[in-house]
Amino acid sequence: MFVLVVGAGRVGSSVATVALRSGHTVSVLDEDPMSHERLDVELGRGWEEAGGQFTIGTAMELEALVEAGIDRADVFIASTNGDNTNLVIAQVAQRRFGVEKVVARVLDPRRAAWYREQGLETICPTQIAIEQLQRAAFG
């Protein structure tokens, strides 16, 4: 599958690395060239050398998304550090490019829940932390 990961912070780079190791075609878009280094370190060797694709660009810019291959993506992961950016580009992937599997990281639990109701798959790390903390503290 062709996997496009937008935003290669801690979460995005790990997901991208795992996907590449599992044999998928992986393209990463991030505005910070530093995140490329994170991918290299995470992978233990050069990202491109291992078959990965990397594009430097702003997530909101259509041209950057196209350059990173959004039009042929089977899976689109919006994992920048901005909830709002993730929600916008995930909808762009879904509605404009018809990407089959779209997942957006949204820190704000209420908006994550509302957008999920609207048919957009959202992952809310905050909600996961809340549940785990509750379980750890109160059983």
Added chain:
Amino acid sequence: MAGLYVIVAGAGKVGWNLARELLEKGHEVTVIEQDRRRYLTVEQELEHAVQYGDATELWVLERAGIQRADLVVAVTGDDEDNLLICQVAKEKYLCERIIARANNPRNLDHFKLLGIQPVVSATDLILRLIEHEVPRYGLVHLLDLPEERLEIIELVVSEDAPAAGRSVSDVRLPEGALIISVLRDGAGFVPTRETVIAAGDEVLVVLDPGLEQDITAWFVPNGGRPD
């Protein structure tokens, strides 16, 4: 339009001045600003009409009373914020009227995709004004209705124009284009088939987008530039 309740997201120069004008006209306004220092500055003047918070968070919008807002105006410096504020205002809180600001005209596509309109882009407006002042190809865009696929352009007929000296029926414009008005000697009129186009006339043409070049060929063949 008396007595509207307006929520303005973003207390930058646009948001602050807008709130000021709306208050002066007797409307009820709540401005939401997420930068603490900016909020404190604006609060000195607007007092209770400004609230501190991130307008993309639902509870902040609810605290501002979005359920009863007649109009939500999103004019922060971040397009993704403006997009989402308008999207939840419209789709979650069923606010009937929204106005969004696009800081980067390249993001206009995103606003359109998510059904957010009207969108105001200062950059885009200025670009259009520049095009109006310095017309390319000798034509000025007077009206663009992209949804309806319709444009109205204005051209000044040049001396060497193929159309000069011909009657309207002999000016064979492509299908989808029509001369709707001729301005001559300071007065405008709707031409008939027999009207003879003269050099120096200003003609208004309604057309389907994309036909500009065929039309300039008839009226301003050298692109309207001095030789």
